[in-house]
Amino acid sequence: MIPINYIKSNKEEVLARLEKRGPQYLDLLEKVLKTDFERRQTQQNRDTVLEQANALAKEIGICFKNGEHDKGNALKVKTQSLKEESKRLEEALRALEEKMRNELSAIPNMPHDKVPKGFSENDNIVERVWGEALQNTDGFLCHWDLAAKYDLIDFETGVKITGAGFPLYKGKGAKLQRALINFFLDQAELQGYLEVQPPIMINEESGFGTGQLPDKEGQMYYVEKDNMYLIPTAEVPLTNIYRNAILTEDELPIKITAYTPCFRREAGSYGKHVRGLNRLHQFDKVEIVQISHPDNSYNTLEVMCSYVSGLLEKIGLHHRVLRLCAGDLGFASACTFDMEVYSEAQKRWLEVSSVSNFEYYQSNRLQLRYKSKVNNKKELVHTLNGSALALPRVLAALLENNQTPEGIRIPEVLVPYTGFEMIE
RNA sequence: GGAGAGAUGCAGGAGUGGUUGAACUGGCACGCCUGGAAAGCGUGUGUACCGCAAGGUACCGAGGGUUCGAAUCCCUCUCUCUCCGCCA
Structure with a gap:
């Protein structure tokens, strides 16, 4: 697989080189970049949710340590929705990662400059x-x-x-x-x-x-x-x-x-x-x-x-x-x-x-x-x-x-x- | 194939539910010391992903589960080691 970061930062080069194999891969390239974008966004969302959940868990821990059981239990309720949200995002992220990998695997290597065009x-x-x-x-x-x-x-x-x-x-x-x-x-x-x-x-x-x-x-x-x-x-x-x-x-x-x-x-x-x-x-x-x-x-x-x-x-x-x-x-x-x-x-x-x-x-x-x-x-x-x-x-x-x-x-x-x- | 033990960072090795990404030792890097070196002293030292950055998230063999919270508890798998069996 061509590394996704290489594609991201050298898009023009990748396009030009890949084109020698035929035009059918250019769409794939756009697709994989789009998937990568979605993937990154989803990760950001997930990370934010997890951050909140982690902070809450920490707070709850401190509550119980200090004997503030009521306060701790009250906070527990809040974690429920975060948990569901993170689970959902986690699954979405995983799906996107797999999608990206599949799309990336479908793209052949880029021919080198000195490789002649041709079909057979x-x-x-x-x-x-x-x-x-x-x-x-x-x-x-x-x-x-x-x-x-x-x-x-x-x-x-x-x-x-x-x-x-x-x-x-x-x-x-x-x-x-x-x-x-x-x-x-x-x-x-x-x-x-x-x-x-x-x-x-x-x-x-x-x-x-x-x-x-x-x-x-x-x-x-x-x-x-x-x-x-x-x-x-x-x-x-x-x-x-x-x-x-x-x-x-x-x-x-x-x-x-x-x-x-x-x-x-x-x-x-x-x-x-x-x-x-x-x-x-x-x-x-x-x-x-x-x-x-x-x-x-x-x-x-x-x-x-x-x-x-x-x-x-x-x-x-x-x-x-x-x-x-x-x-x-x-x-x-x-x-x-x-x-x-x-x-x-x-x-x-x-x-x-x-x-x-x-x-x-x-x-x-x-x-x-x-x-x-x-x-x-x-x-x-x-x-x-x-x-x-x-x-x-x-x-x-x-x-x-x-x-x-x-x-x-x-x-x-x-x-x-x-x-x-x-x-x- | 049968029985048992184990898997933690570069390596050794602690850690059995809560500020633990992880003590300690060694290694390594940098600095001090030295004519130079060794020893000694000091400092630092994981990876991946997201983010312009601040920062965040994940990772203690792999994958699931319990829990507000898991290196730590439960299940499954893989691998390694020891003993037995078989065998070029």
Whole structure:
């Protein structure tokens, strides 16, 4: 949620930025400001009534202490109407607070200045392309065929054990996956990220903190008996480490990384585009998260992007960096870059990472703040995260792009991790 | 899963119905002292919301209730600890 005070004191800016997402949010903005106004008035009224009631109670106490029972009892009568009034106002206030929260939750994050206008993925801007497509890819097999040919992934058995979208990696397929995880984690550590292993089930509060709940409830697997969700991304547990926390300015930026499986229901997506590893219900991912001083967050975003891009360079994957347009931006994000690798056999781009700055959107929900050195006040931080990287599509591109008549060649940097140079 | 104990401010820890937002100790900040430091002394030190301000309101795990008045009494829930059971 955008902090209400930020909206109040920067209305023009919020309006201008939000407008990029479309005009439908401007009304919401007015609405929430109105609700906020009513809320404040109601609070004032309630406080006044309570003040009177408190004063009376105090007076009554003194009366009884001094033995003036008659006077005390007389005063008691007066409290009755105040009590009813305060109860009424209390309820009204609570309703208004909830209304405001709901209205605020319906407003997406404001796109950053540099986010282009646009409605669909066609309006995204290609920021950078690294590498180029191969010249001769005649006879190239798609990764699902390669996986079968070299016995790397057994989709059918995954279906038998669980269902579609839960692949079973085998032999060198499993090893390659493990190698990638270790490589990505080691790289992150070199950049100063602290590796953690978080829980992969989360409670409701955590889901709310990072913005998955209540909106994206249907995307997550839910364990009803214990009221928990399987994480759709490590972003949720990693960022929620710092829910309700007050950091010192010296602690910033906080940089953490984790490897976790991720679970997504992906309800309603079927067909060719979700074949093989393209879209799964369970997949592995290494995530990086930064908690940043608001003044530095956009610099941080750039650093994170080039880091992710650098990873793809190291494993030699032709890729591009997209600056997402307002229409393609996630609800909670203020600015997002997507990294897509080129799949030589499928002849299309596959998203392998998404790096975002959420500004105050998550920290406001999380109540994640730092103590400012300037005024010693508690201020909200900016949160950022990115995939570094999501495994299945990297694996898919790696298999497809590195296929040769002799087998699949493993990128040099990964050989120390896999222990083999070729999949034959 | 069964039995018991507990949850108070940055931390420890008092407080069992009335000027208690909360004693006391420590921590921290500032000042004095010192050549400098330690010790010592003094002062200060919660958060959120409303308000231009004065000030007000709320908060003693969470939510309800009793009462003119609740950290304090009652109910429900959550969490932590100890013992037993089970277990990778």
